[in-house]
Amino acid sequence: MNKNKLTSSMIITLIAVIILLSSSFDIRFINKSEPAFHFLTEDSINIEVIALFEQDSVLSGYKAYVFSPVCEDTTCYPVELEFYWDVLGRFQRYEIFPGRELTKLDHKPFTDADYKTLSKLLLNNEPAFLEMKREDLVVKVKKDTVDGYTGATIAAIKNEVIAGAVYSCYTLWHIAHGIVADSIKNHTQKHFNQELLKKLFDSGEIEVAYYLTSRLNEDQCFTFLPEIQKLLSESGGFLAQHILDQLPQKVISSESFQNSMVSIMPNLDYYAQKSLLQRLDGTLTSDKLGKVLAESIEPRGSLHNELIIEIFCDNKSQLDPELYQTFLQQLLTKQVMLNKIQSENIKELVKNDKQLKVYLKNLKQKGLVQ
Amino acid sequence: MKTLTTLIITLILSQTLWAKSKETIFVEAESFSNTGGWVIDQQFINEMGSPYLMAHGMGIPVKDAETIVKFPKTGKYYLFVRTKDWAAQWSDAEAPGRFQVLINGKPVNKTFGTEKNDWDWIKGGEVEITQKETSIALHDLSGFNGRCDALIFSADPEFNPVNELNALTAYRHKMLGIPDKPKNAGTYDFVVVGGGMGGVCAAISAARLGVKVALIQNRPVLGGNNSSEVRVHLGARIKQDPWPNLGNLVNEIGPERGGNAQPKDYYEDDKKLKAVLAEKNITLFLNCNADGVEMEGNKIAAVTAQSIITGERFIFKAPLFADCTGDGTIGVLAGADFMQGRESRDVFGEPTAPEVSDNLTMGASVQWFSNKKEKPAPFPDIKWGIEMNEEKSHALTRGDWDWETGMGVDQTKDFERVRDYGMLVVFSNWSYIKNHSSVKDKFANEQLQWVAFIAGKRETRRLVGDYVLNENDLRNHTVYPDGTAPTTWTMDLHYPHPENAELFPDAPFRSIAKHIEIYPYPIPFRCLYSKNVDNLLMAGRHISVSHVALGTTRLMRTIGMMGEVIGMAASVCKKENTTPRGIYNNYFAQMEKLMDKGVGDTSLPNKQTYNLGGTLKK
Structure with a gap:
């Protein structure tokens, strides 16, 4: 190895160490491991996945010994290495075994650049060959053509794979990103404990938040309600909507959750608000939140309005009677046009209440009720 | 109605149009009964007045286009051919698009x-017509995009054809007997102009909703x-929050294989056509170029259109229209406010916008690819191209x-030049690679298989809606x-x-x-209808967005979903007898459902x- 190569190898090693140390869930201070599950690759190779723990009880990731035969053109040879994933089944890195370096077509050993290419490929969630079948990776070319290939890698994937090891790349990527990812997610759920959940919430990663909020049980949700509320207040994209769609009904129905939404709801985006409204139908118990809902009625016709009207019409016995006056006053003030079903529901709502009937009369006078 | 459509299309396709006035006969090239290997190009009607025939042979002369012309009498005629030397603006060398006119198989004495x-009209000199029914053919000499708009045979030695566009259009109509009043093509609930992903999805969506x-x-x-x-693959994501059922129609009609500039079958034209023909509520008018509107106040009352084959004119009436042209053509004809070029930073406060506004737009792509043949496939060493060398050329088999090309050029007014330059550079590069490059041996068996002659536009005009979506x-x-179709692609701007x-x-x-990555973002409904034309919906790259925001909304799956949305809007407009703005104000709950x-x-x-x-949400 010349001096330049040595330096570059040292830099790569250094970078790898830095990445390793800075990763949230990487495998540090591992002091326990145990078999987790087996899975079959697309080539029917049985692979055992090992769960890794830190501090004995906190799951920190997974690894697997991967041994698979791969055929490049007409030559077949074994590929042997170790894969590492985080607790969400996201591929992290691979290690090769001393003396068992990877090889390409005609048994040429992988170069440093090839290892880097493989690493980059395995970390890529959407490689160019994602939707391709194995047989589509190369085009068959006659031997007497200029390139002299018997199978030339198609142009669309050329930049991402290793020439002479395209099937290895394809096979290994599918092992790293295949069924194992979902299996790891499921297995991790079995090992949820306070420490792991805290660590996951603290990561601040949107993908982790999606994962967690889809899988927490009622008790875990109540335990981590402050963290969930923080996500609702601060998250980007459609995470808040997702959380509100996923939270167990018992949590949504609880007064503590509903009261906490008094300050959070006005700042949620429209779609998250809509999800919350859909979940509150028939379960609204917080008068404070009810007031927020009544006041968020808007003049423009929208599903948001329809949901609020439904909630009030469905919740009569559970809320402070004064709230209904606020609600009906809002319909009047905002001049909300009520459709036939809504009109019927409002009539039903006020039929035994003299005070509320006055509002209905006013709504009729303004032509808002059908 | 299906029968009527079929009848109209059949008429359009079968009728060779030629016309005579006294002793002058006008023959539209695009109306030849047999267009041979020539293609009909309608992209520049607004620039040069007509569809035309073009010999797009990628260096191999195409088969003759031929028709029978009925002359009132035999004898001497003076021939005029409307054409051009398309590469003259870049080169003084011998013109690429050379062709002859054959009369009963014999070439006239003029190239x-x-x-x-x-x-312009080029004199072809005196020709002798010996039979009243005479075969006229266009004979390509080069395979390099010779083009012909029309031919005139006049027995009058003093005859001089007009070339000014308005006068020429009037003359065409007179000679072809096209009446001033267009034919009634029917009255509809909803007229959709433009058959790209936006238009097709808009039409199907509306039709399925009655x-x-x-x-x-x-x-x-x-x-x-x-x-x-054009062969650009679909891009961006469907079935996203907050409307995971938007995109199901895109999924139905979209090609299953990806890839730009791939073989023809990748793009599954038939799948889209079949999907449209399967809808009993859609009447389809192919080969029909909408180029006019009739207004009633701030509303469009009708759209008028011309067959790109016969020149016949049609009128379509409806209470509601959709501009899915990509160029905002219908909107602009109707007087809709529009934007063009890059807005300055102070317009929307966008960090990516330039400090001073300018006319830079993204360009149009002329894609291409070659295939490897069994034997060497020579390509002419062209002299009329742009200069290439090792540094300037690209040793590729696919573009x-x-x-x-065309960034900064007004692609609504000067697009033939943009498209032609796109082809010119492909041919120039290929000629260099095949004949001079240091790697030419490697390319010996490569043959140009496909070069687009319909250029893929990215950006021209953007119509102003009640809201203009921007980078912030x-x-x-x-x-x-009022969020609708989620846009998921990055803000992807080209330079x-x-x-x-x-x-x-x-x-x-x-x-x-x-690229600037974003979370999936639902495009406001207010961006999908015109601010000042009350009954105009839109789906396409020309919706109400800033130049920077266009970077994400211009992807075709997103545009297809916009189409789904405006098709739904058409159903609500019909049901509630309202306008798109009326939906926003009063009936948006129906849209949400x-x-x-x-x-x-x-x-x-x-x-x-x-x-x-890429997107910020996994």
Whole structure:
């Protein structure tokens, strides 16, 4: 190895160490491991996945010994290495075994650049060959053509794979990103404990938040309600909507959750608000939140309005009677046009209440009720 | 209605149009009964007045186009051919698009396509017509895009044809007997102009919701940039929050394989056509170029259109219209406010906008590819191209999206030049690679298999809606209650490739893309209808967005979903007898329920998994 190569190898090693140390869930201070599950690759190779723990009880990731035969053109040879994933089944890195370096077509050993290419490929969630079948990776070319290939890698994937090891790349990527990812997610759920959940919430990663909020049980949700509320207040994209769609009904129905939404709801985006409204139908118990809902009625016709009207019409016995006056006053003030079903529901709502009937009369006078 | 459509299309396709006035006979090239290997090009009607025939042979002369012309009498005629030397603006060398006119198989003593760098009548001299029914043919000499708009045979030695566009149009109509009053093509609930992904999805969506639709497309195929004529694959994501059932229709009609500049069958033109023909509520008008509107106050009362084959004119009446042209053609004809070029930073406070506004737009792509043959496939060593050398040339067998030209050129007014330059650089590069390059031996068996002659546009005009979506909305994920189709692609803006721009400072032809990732973002409904034309919906690259925001909304799966949405809007407009703005103000809950349900087949597996693009949400 010349001096330049040595330096570059040292830099790569250094970078790898830095990445390793800075990763949230990487495998540090591992002091326990145990078999987790087996899975079959697309080539029917049985692979055992090992769960890794830190501090004995906190799951920190997974690894697997991967041994698979791969055929490049007409030559077949074994590929042997170790894969590492985080607790969400996201591929992290691979290690090769001393003396068992990877090889390409005609048994040429992988170069440093090839290892880097493989690493980059395995970390890529959407490689160019994602939707391709194995047989589509190369085009068959006659031997007497200029390139002299018997199978030339198609142009669309050329930049991402290793020439002479395209099937290895394809096979290994599918092992790293295949069924194992979902299996790891499921297995991790079995090992949820306070420490792991805290660590996951603290990561601040949107993908982790999606994962967690889809899988927490009622008790875990109540335990981590402050963290969930923080996500609702601060998250980007459609995470808040997702959380509100996923939270167990018992949590949504609880007064503590509903009261906490008094300050959070006005700042949620429209779609998250809509999800919350859909979940509150028939379960609204917080008068404070009810007031927020009544006041968020808007003049423009929208599903948001329809949901609020439904909630009030469905919740009569559970809320402070004064709230209904606020609600009906809002319909009047905002001049909300009520459709036939809504009109019927409002009539039903006020039929035994003299005070509320006055509002209905006013709504009729303004032509808002059908 | 299906029968009527078939009848109209059959008439359009079967009728060779030629006309005589006294002793002068006008023959439209695009109306030849047999167009042979020539293609009909309608892209520049507004620039030069007509569709025309073009010999797009990629260096191999195409088969003759031929028709029978009935002359009132035999004898001497003076021939005029409307054509141009398309490469003259870049080269003084021998013209590329040379062709002859054959009369009963014999060439007249003149080669056309060799003079004038703009469209004009070229004298063909005296010709002797010996039979009243005479075969007239266009005979291509080069395979390099010779073009012919029309021919005139006049027995009058003093005859001098007009060339000014308005006068020429009037003359055409007179000679072809096209009445001033267009034929009634029917009254509909909803007229959709443009048969790209936006228009097709708008038409199908509306039709499935009980709306009677006319779909007008100015090409023989549907799909627009995703058709086999342009060959850009679909991009971005469907079935996203907050409306995971938007995109089901895109999934139904979208090609299953991805890839730009791939073989024709990748683009599944038939799938889109079959989907449209399966809808009993749609009447489809192919080869029909909408070019006029009739207004009643701030509303469009009718759209008028011309057959690109016969020149016949049609009128389509409806209470509601959709501009899915990509160029905002109908909106502009109707007086809709529009934007063009880059807005300055102070207009929307966008960090990516330039400090001073300018006319830079993204360009149009002329994609291409070659195939390896069994034997060497020579290519002419052309002299009329732009100068190439080892540094300037690209030793490739495929030209993807980044073969992009026309940035900064008004692609609504000067697009023939843009398209022609796009082809010119492909031919220049290929000629160099095949004949001079240091790697020419490696390319010996490569033959140009396909070069687009319908260029893929990215950006021209953007119509102003009640809201203009901008970069800050997308960056900050400021979503609005009237969100519709989620846009997921990055804000992907194209610029000239720095190295290519250095080598070709006057007209670079390669581009780069700069990306800003976003969360899936529901495009406000207010961006999908015109601010000042009350009954005009829109779906396409020309919706109400800033130049920067266009970077994400211009992807075709997103545009298809916009189509789904405006088709739904058409159904609500019909049901409630309201306008698009009326929906926003009073009936948006109905839109939300429709978007929640979707109009596409939910049972199909999602086949739209290629070219998804990066997004901030996994």
